[in-house]
Amino acid sequence: MIETNADDSEIAKFSALAHRWWDPESEFRPLHEINPLRLDWIDQHCALSGKTTIDIGCGGGILAESMALRGAHVTGADLSEKALAVAKLHLLESGAKVEYLKIAAETIAEERPAHYDVVTCMEMLEHVPDPASTVRACAELAKPGGAVFFSTINRNFKAYLMAIIGAEYVLNMLPRGTHEYARFIKPAELSRFAREAGLDSVEIIGMHYNPLDKRYSLGRGTDVNYLMRCIKSA
Structure with a gap:
């Protein structure tokens, strides 16, 4: 029997907010704002239409549903009953x-x-006890030559200031306690997890927030939020 790689307190944290998942002005506003950006990035690299796709840690379904609307055949997997009920x-x-x-x-x-x-597997790795286990699972789910996408938060002082102090305490973009600094993952660590799971990391790109115009963009620099694109070895 497989031991569940999950933190009950993390599941409870997001379950308590599940009814607000699709409110673009709620605590999930950042997810709504970054979703077009990450969706286009994924679609650009793998042409979603007609593809079998799974979103690990789908929550209320923001990314999963948007990929389905692009023509993908989508499965969304999560451990929060309340979030899944909202998604359905x-x-x-x-x-x-x-x-x-x-x-x-x-x-x-x-x-x-x-x-x-x-x-x-987006914005999830920093919420599980063993992120390497989740990466291995993602690799196992992919067909040989398939694409695997991750997003998470780097672990350094700048990330602490921006993702926790700034986002949770100054700008109030996220509820306080959303993130724990110790669970942030450096790109080198995620690359190692991917390599050990049989994935080739082919791109790492940063996600940036401009507090002046309140817009997100992708670009160089992975100091805080970043995305990684991998290909499963054939």
Whole structure:
């Protein structure tokens, strides 16, 4: 039996806010604002239409649903019943088709090995006890030659100032306590996790927030938020 790689307190934290997931002015506003950016980046590299895709840690379904609307055949996996209930309810409004499952990444990887063309795991690795285990599960889910996308937060003083002090205490963009600095992951660490899981890291790109115009952009510099694109070795 696979031991679940999850933190009950983290699940409870996001479950308590689940009813606000699709409110673009709520605590999830940053996810709504970055979603077009990350969606276009993923679509640009793997042409989502017609692809079998799974979003690990899908929460209320913001990314999963948007990939489905681009024509992908999407599975969303999460351990929060409340978040998944909200995700399923929103499908009635959007008309999108997504298979939502309450299941751990490691469990579905055992059930569906090498099943997906595209695997996404965004803003989740910093919330699990063993991120390397999640990376391995994502690798196992991908077909040989498939694309795997991660996003997370770097671990350094600048990231602490920007992602915790700035975002949670100064700008109030996120609820206080959303992130724990010790769980942030350096790009070199994530690259090692990926390599050990049989993934080739082909791109690392930073995600930047400009507090003056309140806009996000992708570009050089991975000091705080960053995304990684990997290909599963054939």
